[in-house]
Amino acid sequence: MFTDDMVHKALQTWCDNVVAVGQVHAEGGDVQAFATQVLTDNYDYDRGQVLFKPTLTYGAQTFRPTKEGALSYFVGGNNEFPDDKGFKLKPWVKVWYNKLDYILHGDLAIVQCNVHFIGGDDSHIFVNKSFVFKQCSDGKVRIILHQSSLPYQP
Structure with missing residues (x-):
């Protein structure tokens, strides 16, 4: 059964991983390998299906149902996804969530929140997020679902 603590830990892990990917890149590390491991550990691409709609995608490549597509959005460098610049490479130095609301349903947590990103250049953006986290058979x-959009600007 999914718990409140598991929701907070999953969201904090997601936020920490955004910072970590940018840090690996800034330090000249193997960002492709690191981001691939983040996807393996935190998204269910290898065992099941993931519905992923990144913030800054459009057209035929709006949705990223494959690990390859998600990796391209995170770190860029894939000719199959020419518009991807690597969102997680900025680097982001602080990422946190607030305005959290969620439903626990068996082995799932259905989550909505805002996520704030502070860049190394002191820029600040926030996006609206929806996640579905699943407690997998390996614990x-x-x-399994990650949807992201910019707040509505009338």
């Missing part, structure tokens, strides 16, 4: 919590 790990992984994302």
Whole structure:
């Protein structure tokens, strides 16, 4: 059964991983390998299906149902996804969530929140997020749905 603590841990892990990917890139590390491991550990691409709609995608590549597509959005460098610049490479130095609301349903947590990103250049953006986290058969919590959008600007 999914618990309140598991929701907070899953969201905090997601936020920490955004910062970690950018840090690996800034330090000249193997960002492709690191981001691939983040996807393996935290998204259910290897065992099941993931519905992923990144913030800054459009057209034929709006949705990223494959690990390859998600990796491209995170770190760029894939000719199959020419518009991807690597969102997680900024680097982001602080990422946190607030305005959290969620429903626990058996081995799932259905979550909505805002996520704030502070860049190394002191820029600040926030996005609206929806996640579905699943407690998988190996005991790990992984994302099976990740939807992200910019707040509505009338």
